[in-house]
Each structure stands twice: as structure tokens, then as C-alpha cells.
Amino acid sequence: MKWEGRRQSSNMEDRRGMGTTGKVVAGGGLIGIIVLLLNLFGGESAQNLTPILEQLQQQQSTSAPAQPLSKEDEKMGMFVATVLADTEDVWHKIFKENGMTYKEPSMVLFRGSVQSACGGATSASGPFYCPADQKIYMDLDFFDELQTRFGAQGGDYAIAYVIAHEVGHHVQTLLGTSGKVRQLQQNLSKTEGNKLSVALELQADFYAGLWTHYNSKYLEEGDIEEALSAAQAVGDDAIQKKMQGHVVPDSFTHGTSEQRVKWFGKGFKTGDIRQGDTFAALN
Numbered sequence: 169m170k171w172e173g174r175r176q177s178s179n180m181e182d183r184r185g186m187g188t189t190g191k192v193v194a195g196g197g198l199i200g201i202i203v204l205l206l207n208l209f210g211g212e213s214a215q216n217l218t219p220i221l222e223q224l225q226q227q228q229s230t231s232a233p234a235q236p237l238s239k240e241d242e243k244m245g246m247f248v249a250t251v252l253a254d255t256e257d258v259w260h261k262i263f264k265e266n267g268m269t270y271k272e273p274s275m276v277l278f279r280g281s282v283q284s285a286c287g288g289a290t291s292a293s294g295p296f297y298c299p300a301d302q303k304i305y306m307d308l309d310f311f312d313e314l315q316t317r318f319g320a321q322g323g324d325y326a327i328a329y330v331i332a333h334e335v336g337h338h339v340q341t342l343l344g345t346s347g348k349v350r351q352l353q354q355n356l357s358k359t360e361g362n363k364l365s366v367a368l369e370l371q372a373d374f375y376a377g378l379w380t381h382y383n384s385k386y387l388e389e390g391d392i393e394e395a396l397s398a399a400q401a402v403g404d405d406a407i408q409k410k411m412q413g414h415v416v417p418d419s420f421t422h423g424t425s426e427q428r429v430k431w432f433g434k435g436f437k438t439g440d441i442r443q444g445d446t447f448a449a450l451n
């Protein structure tokens with residue numbers, strides 16, 4: 169993807185410099201410390217935080233020099249911020265065309281483990297979107313695993329696809345689709361509920377393809393293949409085969425490799441948001 173030198177989103181929260189034990193390891197500065205405190209003490213009042221804040225500031229000034237992010241880490245941060253900016257441009261346009269206003273999500277970069285309004289998570293859970301705080305959480309090391317463990321070919325557009333998929337969940341939240349699905353699932357069996365989860369996930373893939381359609385002026389050779397390879401690698405059937413050696417279709421929550429590739433492709437080819445009714449298609 170052609171990304172260097174272009175606009176980067178300002179909706180970024182970089183927590184990669186922070187340890188998972190609650191100690192500030194990199195020069196996150198005051199903002200970093202406040203973010204950390206909010207994580208640790210989400211519900212507590214401001215006066216309770218003040219002494220801890222002072223304590224942490226002292227701790228930071230006396231501790232060993234912080235370890236800065238590597239050049240590669242910095243570059244990766246710039247790349248994902250550019251992709252996020254591109255999703256903002258495209259979704260503002262699509263929402264406007266449909267008489268609506270797009271509200272931008274934020275992206276949190278972390279390492280190890282993280283706290284979100286949806287609860288705590290570790291790198292093992294992979295990138296995710298939390299509707300409660302409208303933030304996308306990403307441990308960028310996940311993409312190494314996508315290659316080494318799940319056999320995706322990698323490349324920058326594999327990452328762009330995953331970000332666009334998570335932004336797709338944000339769009340579903342804004343449009344009320346996710347809320348409706350969660351409500352319906354309360355009265356359904358596990359198997360029937362899983363089918364709705366699959367439709368939701370495939371629609372996020374469709375939205376990732378749709379975004380790529382609108383953003384195609386920045387595509388480079390091989391980008392679409394990278395996205396399709398990533399979509400293929402994260403299919404439920406592919407993952408189950410890798411993890412347990414066999415496939416249990418009723419337990420699918422994201423769709424098969426074939427379905428994921430198909431819906432990404434449909435969004436990319438049509439560029440038409442009305443073609444993305446994955447719910448009707450599954451019945």
C-alpha cells in the first residue's frame with residue numbers, strides 16, 4: 169500500500185511503551201501515566217488518584233532510562249495510523265452519501281495485555297473492537313503470528329485488512345446492527361446465535377472490501393492477494409483444523425475461509441454498501 173508521507177489519524181493511543189505489570193517503562197509522559205491510571209483504577213475518583221500520580225512521577229524520575237520504541241515499531245505505528253486515517257476519509261464519505269454522520273473510532277496499540285471498557289485482554293485474543301468505548305485494540309505482534317502460525321502470506325495489506333475489518337465492527341455499532349444481533353442472540357440457541365455472529369463477521373469483511381474499493385488509488389501490486397490470504401487464514405475452518413485437527417461447523421463464529429474471502433471480494437468489487445446483507449444471504 170502506498171502510505172508513506174500521507175495523513176495519519178490523530179485518534180491513536182500508543183500504549184506499547186507500557187509494561188503489563190503497571191509500571192511505566194517508556195517515556196509515556198504525563199498523558200501516558202494518566203492513561204495507565206485510568207486503566208488500573210477505572211472507577212475511582214480523582215482525589216484518590218492524586219497521591220498515586222505523584223508516587224508514579226517520582227518512581228519514573230528515579231527509575232532506569234526508559235526504553236524507546238524501535239525504528240521499526242515507530243514505522244509500524246505510522247503505517248497503522250495512516251490506514252486508520254484512510255478508513256476515516258472513506259467512511260465519512262459513505263455516511264455522508266447516505267445522509268448520516270460518521271463518528272471516528274480510536275485505535276489503541278498495546279503489547280502483552282490491555283484493559284478496555286469491554287474488560288481485560290491479552291495479545292492471544294488478537295485484534296478486537298470494543299463497542300463500549302468505540303476503540304480498536306491491536307497488538308501488532310499478532311501479525312507475525314498470522315504468518316508463522318496461521319500461514320498467511322503477510323505484507324502490509326494483511327494488516328490494513330484487519331484494521332478495516334475492526335473498523336467494520338465500529339460501523340455496525342454506529343448503524344445499530346451489532347446491538348440488534350446481541351439482542352436477538354439472547355433468545356436463540358447457541359448454534360443459531362453463532363450463525364448471527366458469522367453474519368456479523370462476514371459483514372465486517374464486506375466492509376473491509378468496500379473500504380478497499382474506495383481506497384484503491386493507494387493499492388500496490390499484491391495488496392489484494394495479501395488481504396485475501398489473511399482472510400483465508402482466519403477462517404473458522406482453517407483455524408480449527410490448525411488447532412484441533414478437525415472442523416465443527418456449528419461452532420463457527422466468523423465464517424469459513426471461503427466465505428470470508430467471498431464477502432471481502434464482494435465489497436471490493438461492488439463498492440456498494442447495499443450489497444452487504446450477509447444476514448439475508450445466510451438464510
Ligand SMILES: [Zn+2]
Nearest residue numbers: 333337369372
Ligand atoms: Zn470480527
